[in-house]
Amino acid sequence: MALMDYIPEWLLIHGPAVIIVLPLIMAAVTSILPGRKPAWFVAMLVTIICTVTAFAVAIYNLKTGVDVYPMGGWDPPHGISLLIDALNAPILVLITLMAVVSLVYALPATLAEVEPKKRAPYYAAFLLCVAGLLGMVVTGDAFNVFVFLEVSSIATYVLVAMGAARDRRALSAAYNYLILGSIGATFFVIGIGFLYMETGTLNMADMGRILADLDGGSRVAKVAFGFIVVGLGLKLAMFPLHNWLPGAYAYAPTQITMFLASTATKAALYLLLRFVFFVFDPDFDYVANVLQFLLVGLGVIGMLFASLQAIFQTDARRLLAFSSVAQVGYMLLGVGIATAASVTAGYLHLINHAIIKGGLFLAVGAMWYRFGITRTADVNGLGKTMPWTTAAFTVSGLSLIGVPFTAGFVSKYQLATAAAANGWWWAVFVIVLTSVLAIFYIGRLLLAAYFQDAPVMEDGQVCTRNEAPLLMLIPMWAMAIASVLIGTNILGASDLVVGASERAANLLLGLGG
Amino acid sequence: MFSEFLADYNYIVVIILMMTGLYVVFASRNLIKKLAGLSVFQTSVFLLYITISKVSGGQPPILEKAYAKDYAGLAPETLIAAAEGAGKAAKGHGYNLDITYSNPLPHVLILTAIVVGVATLAIGLSLVVRIREVYGTIEEDQIEKADYIYNLEGTAD
Numbered sequence: 001m002a003l004m005d006y007i008p009e010w011l012l013i014h015g016p017a018v019i020i021v022l023p024l025i026m027a028a029v030t031s032i033l034p035g036r037k038p039a040w041f042v043a044m045l046v047t048i049i050c051t052v053t054a055f056a057v058a059i060y061n062l063k064t065g066v067d068v069y070p071m072g073g074w075d076p077p078h079g080i081s082l083l084i085d086a087l088n089a090p091i092l093v094l095i096t097l098m099a100v101v102s103l104v105y106a107l108p109a110t111l112a113e114v115e116p117k118k119r120a121p122y123y124a125a126f127l128l129c130v131a132g133l134l135g136m137v138v139t140g141d142a143f144n145v146f147v148f149l150e151v152s153s154i155a156t157y158v159l160v161a162m163g164a165a166r167d168r169r170a171l172s173a174a175y176n177y178l179i180l181g182s183i184g185a186t187f188f189v190i191g192i193g194f195l196y197m198e199t200g201t202l203n204m205a206d207m208g209r210i211l212a213d214l215d216g217g218s219r220v221a222k223v224a225f226g227f228i229v230v231g232l233g234l235k236l237a238m239f240p241l242h243n244w245l246p247g248a249y250a251y252a253p254t255q256i257t258m259f260l261a262s263t264a265t266k267a268a269l270y271l272l273l274r275f276v277f278f279v280f281d282p283d284f285d286y287v288a289n290v291l292q293f294l295l296v297g298l299g300v301i302g303m304l305f306a307s308l309q310a311i312f313q314t315d316a317r318r319l320l321a322f323s324s325v326a327q328v329g330y331m332l333l334g335v336g337i338a339t340a341a342s343v344t345a346g347y348l349h350l351i352n353h354a355i356i357k358g359g360l361f362l363a364v365g366a367m368w369y370r371f372g373i374t375r376t377a378d379v380n381g382l383g384k385t386m387p388w389t390t391a392a393f394t395v396s397g398l399s400l401i402g403v404p405f406t407a408g409f410v411s412k413y414q415l416a417t418a419a420a421a422n423g424w425w426w427a428v429f430v431i432v433l434t435s436v437l438a439i440f441y442i443g444r445l446l447l448a449a450y451f452q453d454a455p456v457m458e459d460g461q462v463c464t465r466n467e468a469p470l471l472m473l474i475p476m477w478a479m480a481i482a483s484v485l486i487g488t489n490i491l492g493a494s495d496l497v498v499g500a501s502e503r504a505a506n507l508l509l510g511l512g513g
Numbered sequence: 514m515f516s517e518f519l520a521d522y523n524y525i526v527v528i529i530l531m532m533t534g535l536y537v538v539f540a541s542r543n544l545i546k547k548l549a550g551l552s553v554f555q556t557s558v559f560l561l562y563i564t565i566s567k568v569s570g571g572q573p574p575i576l577e578k579a580y581a582k583d584y585a586g587l588a589p590e591t592l593i594a595a596a597e598g599a600g601k602a603a604k605g606h607g608y609n610l611d612i613t614y615s616n617p618l619p620h621v622l623i624l625t626a627i628v629v630g631v632a633t634l635a636i637g638l639s640l641v642v643r644i645r646e647v648y649g650t651i652e653e654d655q656i657e658k659a660d661y662i663y664n665l666e667g668t669a670d
Contacts, residue, residue, distance in 0.1 A: 143622050150629045157636050164643065171644045172656055178640065179538060179547060182633050186555050189626060193558065196619070197565050 007056040015057035016069040016082035016138050019050045019092065020148075023131035031124035036110065039120040043127055044103050050134065051096040058089035068140065076140065077203035083140035086503035087278070091137050091270045094354055098262045099130045101475040105362055106255040108469045112369055113166055113253045122162055122253075129155035129259075133267045142202045142279070145271060146189045149235070153181045156264065160252040167374075173247030180244040184234025191227030194220050195279070208279045216284035228275050229290060236268035238295075238332060239302025242325045249321035250374075254365030257317060261324055261361050262354035269331055269350055273343075277508035282338045291336045299332030300430050307437035311444070316364050316376050319441055320357065323400065326434060327353045333427060334415050342418035343505040344498070349411035351497050352399075352486060356408055359396035359479030363389050366468035366476065379445055381454030381463065388477075389468045390449050395480035397442040399487065402435045407483035410494060523564040530557035542653040544644065548637045555630045559623045566619035574617040 011018065026046045033039045061067050061084045069082040084092075103126075114122050132152025136145050157178045163170030196202060198220045199210040211217050230241075237245040245265075249257050280287045303326045310322035327349070334346020366389045367373040367382060383390045399406035402413075412431060419427035454463040467473070485493035518525070530553055537550025641651055648656050 143625075147625055147629065150633070154629075154632050154636055157640070161640055161643065164647070168647045169660055171640060171647060172653075172660070175544065175637070175640045175644065178633065178637050179551060182551055182555070182637075183535070183538065185629075186558055190558055190561065193562050193565065193619075202618075202622075 007052070011053060012056055012060045014069070015053045015060070016067070016084055017071065019053050019057075019096070020082075020131055020135045020138060022046055022049060023127045023134070027124045027127035027131065030127055031121050033120045036116065036119040039123040040103070040107055040110075043123040044100070046127060047096060047099040047103055047130060050130070051093070051100055054089075054092040054096045054134075057084055058093050061085065061089050077201050077206040080144055081140040081203060082138050083205070084138065086500070086507045087274065088137045088270060090351065090497075090500040090504065091267065092134060094351060095130065095133050095137065095263045095267065098259060098354060098358060099126075101358065101478060102255045102259040102362075105258065105365070105472050105475045108471050109253070109255050109365060109369060113255075114162055115165055118162065122159070125155045125158045125162075126256075126259075128152070129159060133263055137267055137270055140204050142192045142195065142204050142207065143189075144202075145204075146185060146192060149188065149268075149271075150185055152264070152267075153185060153235075156248075156256075156260065157181070159256045160248050160260075163252045163256070166253070167251045169247070170251035173244075173251045177244040177248045180234055180241075184231045184241075186231070187227050187234065188231030191224045191231060194224035194227065198224060204274065204279050208281070211279065211284075212281060216281070216286065221280075222286045225275075225280055225286060225290065229272070229294070232268055232272045232275070233298075236265045236272060237325050237328055239298045239305065239325065239329060242302070242306070242328075245325060246318045246321040249324070249361075250315050250317040254361070254368060258358050258361040258365065261320070262358035265324070265328060266350050266354050269328070269335075273335060273347070273504075273508060276335065277338075277343075282509075288338075291338050294336075295332045296336035296427075299329040299336055300427065301329075302326060302332070303329035303430060303434045304437075307434045307441070310441040311437065313441075314376055315374055316367075316379065316445065317361070317374065319376060319445075320360055320364065323438065323441065324353075324357055326438075327357070327400075329434075330412070330415060330431070333431075334418065337418060337422050337424065337427075338509075339418060339422060340502075340505050340509050341421060342415065343508060344501045345411055345414035345418045347501040347504050348414055348498060351501065352407040352411045352483065355479050355482050355486070356396050356399045359392060359476050359483065360400065362472065362476035362479060363393035363396065366472045369472065370466050370468055371463075376445060376448070378455070379449045380452035381449070383450040385454050385463050385465050386467055387465070388473055392473070392476040392480045393449075394446055396476075396483060397446060399480075399483040401438045401442055404487070405484065406487035408487075410487055410498070414498075523560065527557050527561045527564065530554075530560065544641045544651045544653065545638075548634060548641070551637070552630065552634055555626075555633075559626060559630075562619040562623045562626070566616040568613060568615045571613045571615040574614040577612065 023046050026042060030039050030042050033042060057067070067084040068076060069084070070076060071080045071082060074080070110119055110122060129152050132148045132155060135148030136152065139145055139148060157174050160177055161171055161174035192202070195207060198214070198217050199207045201207055201210065211221060214221070234241045249261060252260065276282065276287060276291065282288050282291055306322045306325035306329065310319050310326065313319035313322060330349050331346045331353070334342045334349060367379065367386065370386060371378070373379060395406070399408040402408040412435065416428045416431050419431070456462055482493070485491055486497055487494070489495060534550045534552070534554025534557060538547050538554065541547050541550060644656065645651050648659055650656060
């Protein structure tokens with residue numbers, strides 16, 4: 001890689017620490033910067049540096065294998081260690097890339113959405129959120145995961161509430177998210193407490209080793225597992241625990257919706273993978289039971305119910321949010337089948353869905369920016385008034401449905417193959433059925449956008465073409481093109497993400513036996 | 514039976530507090546009361562962590578200077594070797610290392626968790642203040658009623 005020649009040696013070694021510490025420190029600096037442009041510029045610079053570092057660390061890890069960074073020179077298991085392996089390196093790259101993409105979009109969007117004096121704190125909270133997400137992905141210490149989970153969550157509550165300038169319901173949505181998110185995090189920390197009782201360590205690799213020696217451990221470990229699964233289930237919007245998500249996504253500022261949809265639940269899902277396969281082991285019978293009955297069951301029910309609910313939504317972003325809950329169901333199904341192929345598919349869908357939903361939320365955000373559209377009933381004629389935005393929405397929407405030659409098809413096909421290989425034909429049927437349901441809720445928007453006439457304004461004139469600004473079009477088309485590239489394997493994009501997913505799955509299941 | 518109950522006394526208190534907190538969060542329709550319930554719930558977890566760190570007969574994990582009687586009969590080399598074995602931080606020449614002490618790690622973790630809990634509560638309360646400014650009430654039922662027409666139309670105005 002040509003990039004690697006320009007990365008200094010110390011950045012490769014200290015990269016895992018840099019991507020947490022830099023946004024944390026710069027968040028404090030950003031909050032006191034005057035005005036909008038300097039704050040945006042600093043946030044952009046920080047996320048770009050983080051992206052380059054995450055790429056470099058990921059490539060470096062690919063060459064050298066697992067990389068453990070002892071924080072402050074204290075060796076694990078006693079010190080807190082940061083960990084880079086095949087499982088979390090792609091997630092790091094994903095989070096930092098999404099942060100950059102959403103920030104490009106944010107420059108025009110925050111002008112309309114956030115009051116002037118709140119803009120610098122807005123970017124500061126965004127950087128805190130990024131730091132928290134990166135921290136919980138990169139750390140190798142179980143309690144540290146909780147701390148970073150809360151750093152990112154608390155920043156997220158603030159960011160969601162900032163949507164109140166546009167819609168007052170953002171406040172109650174943020175409040176609900178705070179209550180449920182805190183309960184989830186507290187369940188998680190109870191689980192960590194029980195795990196600490198059982199193993200006497202907080203280092204996740206060490207925990208995994210000791211639990212394997214104990215052959216799954218006593219009832220304490222089982223209780224810990226239950227608490228951790230429920231706590232993370234709340235954070236990743238597992239089906240019956242998803243009530244906070246539609247409100248938070250629908251009323252947050254548009255940039256935040258896009259960023260949350262493509263990273264926050266994904267980071268929580270990464271943690272679920274880490275705990276189920278890395279700390280615990282699917283060979284323990286209680287873990288196997290939870291995977292097979294709870295995660296698969298709830299995943300499938302969630303796919304069906306959330307897709308059905310999405311069809312009946314009147315708010316475009318609530319519709320997409322319910323669709324997100326359904327897509328989480330796909331990933332849980334992949335995790336729950338727990339074969340190498342299915343975990344690959346689940347992980348792949350995690351990456352693809354981040355790209356797809358990111359593109360969709362950006363397009364819907366741009367529609368709001370130009371025409372104030374949030375209702376599905378208002379998209380009439382957008383194919384004529386905002387052709388480029390609607391086209392990007394179409395590409396990402398088709399990808400969400402899973403049309404061939406798009407990213408959604410690649411991962412859904414993988415998942416269906418994995419389910420069929422396991423003999424679970426009913427799961428294949430549900431995957432196809434929910435894809436059909438996706439045709440309904442995405443198709444409803446597309447039909448109205450392309451085949452209805454543009455609305456007539458109050459003064460009797462028909463709405464004329466009013467395309468989104470370039471800074472919004474670039475990120476949404478980047479997402480749309482990325483999903484086509486992954487779907488058609490041009491430039492090896494598909495090989496890249498599939499390869500990363502396979503390495504992650506092999507790491508998880510190779511370790512799990 | 515009763516002695517077993519006393520041995521698990523802390524855990525029973527933890528469970529009662531935990532369930533009380535969760536129940537208040539779910540049952541109450543007042544935003545402030547919900548936050549109070551959440552705080553009780555989180556605090557019960559602090560108590561759980563503190564309980565598991567207690568070692569029977571242990572004292573606080575603070576190094577003490579060894580008194581002359583503790584040295585009696587021990588060669589200086591033994592003391593130094595024991596001190597170095599205990600870790601670099603102790604550097605323990607002349608420290609009494611032969612004490613039973615409670616596990617300090619959960620205390621440290623809970624210090625962090627307390628900070629997190631305070632931050633969550635602060636954000637929650639400030640959200641309630643904003644909700645009160647906008648809606649004029651902190652009762653969830655009335656907020657939902659005020660938003661009912663919004664939700665029907667799916668738009669802010």
